[in-house]
Amino acid sequence: MTANASSSKPAHNRTIAVIGLGYVGLSLAVALARTGARTIGFDIDPERVGECRQGLDRRGEVEAHEFVGTTAEFTHELSALADADFFIVAVPTPIDEARRPNLRPLVRASETVGAIMRPGAIVVYESTVYPGATEEACLPVLERASNLKAGQDFEIGYSPERVNPGDKVHRLETIVKVVSAQSDAALDVIASVYESVVSAGVYRASSIRVAEAAKVIENTQRDVNIALMNELSTILGALGVDTMDVLKTASTKWNFLNFTPGLVGGHCISVDPYYLTHKAETVGLHAEVILAARRMNDSIGARIARECVKLSGKRGAPLRRVTILGLTFKENVPDLRNSKVFDIIEALLDHGVHVQIHDPVAWPQDAEREYSVTLTPLQDLTPADAVIFAVPHAQLIEGGWPLMRSLLPEEGGVIMDVKSVLPREDKPQDVTLWRL
Numbered sequence: 001m002t003a004n005a006s007s008s009k010p011a012h013n014r015t016i017a018v019i020g021l022g023y024v025g026l027s028l029a030v031a032l033a034r035t036g037a038r039t040i041g042f043d044i045d046p047e048r049v050g051e052c053r054q055g056l057d058r059r060g061e062v063e064a065h066e067f068v069g070t071t072a073e074f075t076h077e078l079s080a081l082a083d084a085d086f087f088i089v090a091v092p093t094p095i096d097e098a099r100r101p102n103l104r105p106l107v108r109a110s111e112t113v114g115a116i117m118r119p120g121a122i123v124v125y126e127s128t129v130y131p132g133a134t135e136e137a138c139l140p141v142l143e144r145a146s147n148l149k150a151g152q153d154f155e156i157g158y159s160p161e162r163v164n165p166g167d168k169v170h171r172l173e174t175i176v177k178v179v180s181a182q183s184d185a186a187l188d189v190i191a192s193v194y195e196s197v198v199s200a201g202v203y204r205a206s207s208i209r210v211a212e213a214a215k216v217i218e219n220t221q222r223d224v225n226i227a228l229m230n231e232l233s234t235i236l237g238a239l240g241v242d243t244m245d246v247l248k249t250a251s252t253k254w255n256f257l258n259f260t261p262g263l264v265g266g267h268c269i270s271v272d273p274y275y276l277t278h279k280a281e282t283v284g285l286h287a288e289v290i291l292a293a294r295r296m297n298d299s300i301g302a303r304i305a306r307e308c309v310k311l312s313g314k315r316g317a318p319l320r321r322v323t324i325l326g327l328t329f330k331e332n333v334p335d336l337r338n339s340k341v342f343d344i345i346e347a348l349l350d351h352g353v354h355v356q357i358h359d360p361v362a363w364p365q366d367a368e369r370e371y372s373v374t375l376t377p378l379q380d381l382t383p384a385d386a387v388i389f390a391v392p393h394a395q396l397i398e399g400g401w402p403l404m405r406s407l408l409p410e411e412g413g414v415i416m417d418v419k420s421v422l423p424r425e426d427k428p429q430d431v432t433l434w435r436l
């Protein structure tokens with residue numbers, strides 16, 4: 001018996017293989033192993049597998065103590081999956097340069113599963129897709145690679161992941177898990193596997209397509225609501241009215257929705273809507289509101305850069321140097337993928353401004369290797385005409401005004417508080433403050 005494994009096997013009695021050990025898959029594999037189920041985590045990236053074996057999750061979702069005594073096995077060898085009879089696929093679903101769904105990782109993972117699975121297997125997809133993708137794009141690959149027939153020799157299901165990176169409250173265990181399948185019998189097994197780990201319980205969707213659509217609209221709804229806030233902040237900013245003051249006031253009405261303006265990056269909210277709009281195109285529909293929202297949210301980085309140039313000009317000093325605080329796609333996570341802070345940087349560079357970036361949470365090697373961005377340690381930052389406080393990591397909020405002011409020259413400068421986290425009443429006299 002290991003330190004944190006359950007003493008008895010769960011009722012479903014399945015050997016689980018989790019395909020893709022990213023944000024979603026690794027947490028899931030470790031949690032399932034904790035229930036006593038034999039769990040094998042598979043990833044094509046040997047470096048990632050090596051880190052998991054050493055109990056290291058550089059993305060910070062699984063903490064070191066959760067690895068202690070885990071019975072989860074980590075591998076990049078296909079043969080290690082030979083005993084599995086319940087597969088969970090959690091690989092990325094990105095978009096290509098034309099913003100069309102890129103199902104290659106999903107197809108490749110389906111080939112992997114198809115090559116090793118035996119009759120009686122159940123394959124559940126967790127990746128975010130458009131309605132129909134699991135049955136139209138993945139199922140035929142499984143059948144081809146396995147020489148087995150769905151519904152007869154094996155079953156498929158879909159259970160969208162709803163975790164929120166960096167959120168310690170809404171976690172796998174505490175978020176109701178939507179489950180779906182092609183048959184009632186498979187749905188029962190899928191439900192019992194997830195019930196073994198999700199204390200909040202499961203919701204049985206009426207079909208795989210319904211579950212797929214539900215997931216993609218959850219993120220689309222957020223995207224559209226944030227876009228509305230971003231548009232309002234553009235209008236209110238031009239009118240000289242503080243957006244956050246307005247939102248706080250409007251929120252006193254019982255049914256006013258709680259959204260705020262901001263940069264919308266990452267690999268979920270800024271990507272998933274394109275899966276839906278792509279599928280809409282295939283039935284001759286142009287998703288006007290969703291795509292307008294996408295354009296609005298994608299324009300915010302450039303707008304922040306423009307405002308920064310303008311405000312510095314108003315202070316009588318052309319903008320020469322800017323410090324950006326925070327580079328990751330959201331606060332308190334090290335993930336840089338699709339961060340919209342890069343849009344701010346690009347726009348400032350276009351204006352000929354020198355940019356230095358500090359992020360206490362991002363991995364400097366990732367910034368360097370994947371984005372050719374060199375992070376500057378706090379103590380090495382040169383005083384700049386403006387500071388763009390782009391991502392409010394807890395450590396930076398803690399530094400508050402003393403930190404912000406220390407990054408400006410003696411005569412003061414501009415502070416762009418993108419998420420409005422600095423207390424306005426404490427603003428130093430010589431600072432021009434801007435909030436989105």
Ligand SMILES: NC(=O)c1ccc[n+]([C@@H]2O[C@H](COP(=O)([O-])OP(=O)(O)OC[C@H]3O[C@@H](n4cnc5c(N)ncnc54)[C@H](O)[C@@H]3O)[C@@H](O)[C@H]2O)c1
Nearest residue numbers: 020021022023024043044045091093105108109127128161
């Ligand atoms: N990250 C989130 O918070 C979140 C939340 C809800 C849903 N999702 C969805 O879940 C899915 C996975 O997202 P993620 O953030 O965990 O991705 P990720 O990029 O963090 O990790 C994916 C992992 O899959 C591996 N992989 C890629 N192709 C593979 C293959 N063919 N076989 C085996 N491994 C393979 C990669 O090496 C990587 O380690 C996506 O569809 C995403 O939209 C993510």
